[in-house]
Amino acid sequence: MRYFRIFLLHFQNLLAHRGRSIVWLFIALVEALIYLAFIRGVFQEHSSLSHWTLPSVSAYYFLLVATAATLMTHIEVKILHDDIELGQIDGRLLKPFSYYWQNFYFEIPYRFFQGVLGILLCVGLSMVFGVTIFSPLSMFQIGLCCLIFLLAYFISFTFKMIVGILSFITTDIRGLNELLTILIIIFAGYILPINLLPGILESIAYALPFAYIIYYPIVALLGQLSVPMMLQVIGIQIAWLVGFAFVYKIVWRSVLRQFASVGQ
Amino acid sequence: MKRYIRIYKTLLKLNYIRFTIYRIDFLNGLISSLLWAAFSIITIYALTSKSSSVFGWSREELFILIGVFNIMIGGLFRMYFSKNFDRFAQIIQRGELDGLLLKPLDSQFSLSFWYISFYGVVRVVAAVIFTFYMLQQTGIGLTFLTLLQFIALGFLGLTILYSLWFIVLTITIWHPDLNNLVETLYAVDTLTRYPPQILNEFKILIFYVLLPFTLVVSIPTKALLQKATFFDMSLIIIVAFGLLYFSRRFWKFALRYYTSASG
Numbered sequence: 048m049r050y051f052r053i054f055l056l057h058f059q060n061l062l063a064h065r066g067r068s069i070v071w072l073f074i075a076l077v078e079a080l081i082y083l084a085f086i087r088g089v090f091q092e093h094s095s096l097s098h099w100t101l102p103s104v105s106a107y108y109f110l111l112v113a114t115a116a117t118l119m120t121h122i123e124v125k126i127l128h129d130d131i132e133l134g135q136i137d138g139r140l141l142k143p144f145s146y147y148w149q150n151f152y153f154e155i156p157y158r159f160f161q162g163v164l165g166i167l168l169c170v171g172l173s174m175v176f177g178v179t180i181f182s183p184l185s186m187f188q189i190g191l192c193c194l195i196f197l198l199a200y201f202i203s204f205t206f207k208m209i210v211g212i213l214s215f216i217t218t219d220i221r222g223l224n225e226l227l228t229i230l231i232i233i234f235a236g237y238i239l240p241i242n243l244l245p246g247i248l249e250s251i252a253y254a255l256p257f258a259y260i261i262y263y264p265i266v267a268l269l270g271q272l273s274v275p276m277m278l279q280v281i282g283i284q285i286a287w288l289v290g291f292a293f294v295y296k297i298v299w300r301s302v303l304r305q306f307a308s309v310g311q
Numbered sequence: 312m313k314r315y316i317r318i319y320k321t322l323l324k325l326n327y328i329r330f331t332i333y334r335i336d337f338l339n340g341l342i343s344s345l346l347w348a349a350f351s352i353i354t355i356y357a358l359t360s361k362s363s364s365v366f367g368w369s370r371e372e373l374f375i376l377i378g379v380f381n382i383m384i385g386g387l388f389r390m391y392f393s394k395n396f397d398r399f400a401q402i403i404q405r406g407e408l409d410g411l412l413l414k415p416l417d418s419q420f421s422l423s424f425w426y427i428s429f430y431g432v433v434r435v436v437a438a439v440i441f442t443f444y445m446l447q448q449t450g451i452g453l454t455f456l457t458l459l460q461f462i463a464l465g466f467l468g469l470t471i472l473y474s475l476w477f478i479v480l481t482i483t484i485w486h487p488d489l490n491n492l493v494e495t496l497y498a499v500d501t502l503t504r505y506p507p508q509i510l511n512e513f514k515i516l517i518f519y520v521l522l523p524f525t526l527v528v529s530i531p532t533k534a535l536l537q538k539a540t541f542f543d544m545s546l547i548i549i550v551a552f553g554l555l556y557f558s559r560r561f562w563k564f565a566l567r568y569y570t571s572a573s574g
Contacts, residue, residue: 070491074498081502084509085358088365096361225343229350238357245360248353 050152053144058156068157072164076112082238083108097242103269106173106180107240110265113169115237117162118196118260120204122154126211127220136215147208147295154204182270191277192267198284203260205291212295215302230255236262256287318416319424326427341430344389348381348434351504352441366508371449372536373506378442379532380504382435383465388472388500390431395423396476400490403483408569419562423477442535451536460534464544467551468527472500474554475523477562484565503528523550 061068083105090101099107130136139149173180184192210227214220232238233248235257244252252258263280266272272280330337355377359370368376399422402408412418446453476496483489502509507525530547533539 064488066486066489067491070489070495074495077495077498078501081505081509082358085365085505088506088509089358089362091366092362092364219339222339222342225346229346232350233353233357238354243361244357248357 050144050148053149053152054155057153058160061156061160065160068161069164072112072116072161072168075115075165076168078237079108079112079115086239098271099240099243102178104240105176105178106269107265109169109172109176109178109180110268111237111261112172113162113165114261114265114268116165117158118199118203118264119231119235120154120158120200120207122150122204123207123211123214123220123224125153126150126208127214127224131214131218146299150208150211151204158200181268184270188267188270188274188277191274191281192264194281195267195277195284196264198281198288199260199264202256202284202288202291205288205295206256209291209295209298212298212302215306231257231260234258235260236265240266256291259284259287315417315420318420322424323427326429330429337430340428341433344385344430344434345437348385348437351377351380351385355504366506368506368508369449371445372532374445375442375449375535376506376528376532377504378438378445379465379535380528381438382442383468383528383531384472384500384503386431386435386438388469390428390435392423392473392476393497394426394428396480396493396496398422398425399480400483400493403480404487404490406487412566412569418566419477419559423473446535453535457534457537460539461531464531464534464539464547467547468531470551470555471523471547472503472527474551474558477558478554481558481562481565484569499524523554526550 086104086108087101089096090104094100096104130139139146142149169180172178210220210223213223217223233244234241234252234255236252238244241249241252241258241262252262259280263272263284267277267280352374355370355373359365359373363370365373402411402422408418411421414421443453476493479492479496483492502524505525507529509525526547530539530543533543
């Protein structure tokens with residue numbers, strides 16, 4: 048119940064600054080539409096590419112807007128700015144709540160709000176362009192899709208928490224963050240669906256966790272994954288999540304030992 | 312005018328001193344800038360991996376477009392304007408515009424030209440080398456006239472981009488909490504990396520809103536490729552001066568509604 052209250056408080060704060068969330072969503076929309084517009088040019092010369100057709104690739108980019116808005120967390124920015132640069136960390140560490148869950152409930156309202164707007168936008172775009180975004184899935188497949196989305200969210204959040212808490216020691220993670228942003232854009236499936244990337248980039252993308260945050264949830268929704276493949280994706284997602292949880296624990300212990308604060 | 316040139320010289324000196332003091336900041340900015348340059352090349356490499364030409368632009372021509380993008384936007388625009396526009400949004404949000412308006416300086420000038428990020432020089436040099444290499448690969452010879460045309464059109468392209476950023480950020484006078492509008496502009500800027508024909512795919516109102524962005528880099532690149540027509544040149548001149556004039560008028564108009572928020 049206490050965590051739910053924290054969630055409501057943050058949600059109230061979000062609603063007071065809802066314009067900012069709308070702008071973030073608009074940015075995601077612009078980027079996705081630019082890539083889609085370019086890829087439509089490629090499809091002028093090909094009727095299909097690696098099983099992708101123009102309607103299915105359009106649906107991919109529309110779903111990308113909603114999926115990225117829901118699943119791609121940005122908690123590391125808040126940790127760096129509010130907790131480290133503005134020095135709010137002392138107060139947070141003294142609270143009788145886990146730092147991980149405090150941040151989780153801070154982030155959830157933003158993902159929820161932007162996700163709902165993203166879905167509305169996605170549906171609107173699919174109507175304007177006459178594209179079908181959802182394939183008929185069985186109840187079991189829908190259940191597996193939900194699980195893939197849930198695990199994707201936790202992978203994204205835990206990974207960004209690890210990046211964020213590194214700033215306890217370094218006090219500045221901007222350089223690292225820029226690098227990660229670029230890697231995520233290339234290898235999560237923002238530019239192109241992973242199987243359309245050129246050879247070497249495609250192989251790297253499958254070996255990194257980012258595809259399991261964005262690409263696989265989208266292709267699962269598009270009905271491009273069979274049940275055994277969905278189960279395989281879930282297995283790999285669990286492996287990544289366990290790995291990140293383990294790394295988080297180690298890094299958290301380490302940064303707390305080295306962290307020195309002057310307080311307020 | 313002379314006074315402003317003198318002030319700009321002083322700002323250049325001050326920015327140089329800042330660069331020599333905060334060297335790690337310079338290094339951080341430099342690495343990040345080069346990473347984004349590499350990213351823009353990888354993007355075109357990935358997007359054209361399945362097709363040798365898109366919208367009538369060959370893969371090599373698209374790489375030249377990326378090179379020009381990195382000279383003009385990634386290099387020069389980021390060097391002279393980006394940091395100032397980041398500051399613009401913060402100044403409005405924190406209510407610090409009062410102090411700036413009270414200075415005996417034109418407010419548009421001080422909002423636009425205060426900071427210079429010297430790491431942009433490295434990106435410009437790297438991008439020039441890349442562009443000339445790609446031009447050699449395509450076997451296009453450069454004449455003095457082509458270069459002159461490229462520089463003039465590039466200058467007009469930057470004027471368009473500057474005016475568009477200024478117009479959009481002026482909106483924060485009415486909505487100070489929308490300081491992330493500047494991020495939107497970074498996103499829309501990426502449109503300049505692609506041929507203007509991509510907008511044909513969205514034959515709706517967006518076409519007319521986003522068109523100026525695609526002119527910024529594509530027309531100077533056409534000049535390098537010796538494909539720029541009289542219509543292209545007329546269009547970029549009209550759009551550049553029209554937008555510059557509008558940005559000035561819009562700023563003056565917005566200031567009438569500035570109610571001050573600072574203490």
